[in-house]
Amino acid sequence: MTPFSILTAGRILFGRGEAAKAAGLIAGFGASVLLVHGARPGRAAWLVSALTDLGCRVTTLPCAGEPTLDGLQSALADLRAAPPDVVAAIGGGSVIDMAKALAALIPSRGPVPDYLEVVGKGLPLDHAPLPFVALPTTAGTGAEVTKNAVIGVPEHQRKVSLRDDRMLPDIALVDPALTDGAPRAVTLATGLDAVTQVIEPYVSCKATPFTDALCRPAIPLGLAALKTLMAGEDATARDHMAWVSLCGGMALANAGLGAVHGLAGVIGGVAPAPHGAVCGVLLPHVLATNTAQASGPYAARLAEVAGWINAVFPGDDPFQALAGWARQNGLPALTEMGLPPEAHPQVAEAAGLSSSMKGNPVALPVSALIAILQRAG
Helix, strand or coil: CCCCCCCCCCEEEECCCHHHHHHHHHHCCCCEEEEEECCCHHHHHHHHHHHHHCCCEEEEEECCCCCEHHHHHHHHHHHCCCCCCEEEEEECHHHHHHHHHHHHHCCCCCCHHHHECCCCCCCCCCCCCCCEEEEECCCCCCHHHCCEEEEEEHHHCEEEEEECHHHCCCEEEECHHHHCCCCHHHHHHHHHHHHHHHHHHHHCCCCCHHHHHHHHHHHHHHHHHHHHHHHCCCHHHHHHHHHHHHHHHHHHHHHCCCHHHHHHHHHHHHCCCCHHHHHHHHHHHHHHHHHHHCCHHHHHHHHHHHHHHHHHCCCCCHHHHHHHHHHHCCCCCCHHHCCCHHHHHHHHHHHCCCCHHHHCCCCCCHHHHHHHHHHCC
16 A cells, blocks of 8 residues: 555534534634634634633634735734734635645744745745644535645636645534535535545545545445535535545645635636636536546546436536536536636646646646637636
8 A cells, every 4th residue: 555644624613513623623723713704704703702701802803705815914004913812713615725834933023925836936944833723614625634725816817725734723613504505606606616625636646545435435426415505405415425525634634635626726827717617617627627537547437426416417418418417507618717719828827737646646738728718718
């Protein structure tokens, strides 16, 4: 067996009702808390109240969209002068990424771009991050168990990562009840992202027995749960999607991703497109392209994935059946998300150099990536 290592959050709590433990766990790291939340502060009010009752001093920071370099630098200007004891996040992947980046960079003193990949120097952190606790309210990115934070750099038209093994959260608290009642469009986009993030590590050239154990059962479970949730609210399906999302985060942190995320990372910097929706519209076409070119064990794994998709979305072509179902449920095409066809060559060229592309089971030329973008178009 090929040697491998495992990296994940220091402690993971999963299950309905586990959010009730959040305040006590956060307070265990110190009395001064920075709490990053989404656009609606009311969704975090219960946690602020619980922390205050425990004697904590809570500073709240809204993150209404995907984090950008400017927003990160602006927040750091004040926080580095008066650092908290602990950083916590309650929200979707963007909120968790913002909080994760702040926890990593508050103790450091270098310019933020020095630590960013692609557009910066990609330097390791010069100090250990602050303690960090993550509570996801969507089931998609798995950011609560990953070692990077995705930051938008508009002047470079890119989304890039701040990455360090020490950025893994100290505690990931995954309570599926926090995802109940999420808007249908959010459920679709984040759910497709979660499914993508168990499929890509499974067919990755860097897959391990650990990531296989996570992904193999999670792929069919996630596909079925997402189909159920598009038909109506269902607590069991929410539980399953939260688990699939958690599995995807652990898997991608240890086996990487592939062409879907290689393209999506670039598209997110060029167009105002939600990450999960981009991944969802690309997934069937990347799978079809990889299947047409793969051989050996990668071909066998892609055939397994096709079979799991076909069991949930029957059709002559399972990948087209998945694409058609997603479209019928409101998933927009890339052009509708703001990516013009004339940008395809630029996106494909940049995606070919991305770190995610290194895990793809097939080395795809720029021409193949352009064809994928056209089909997802």
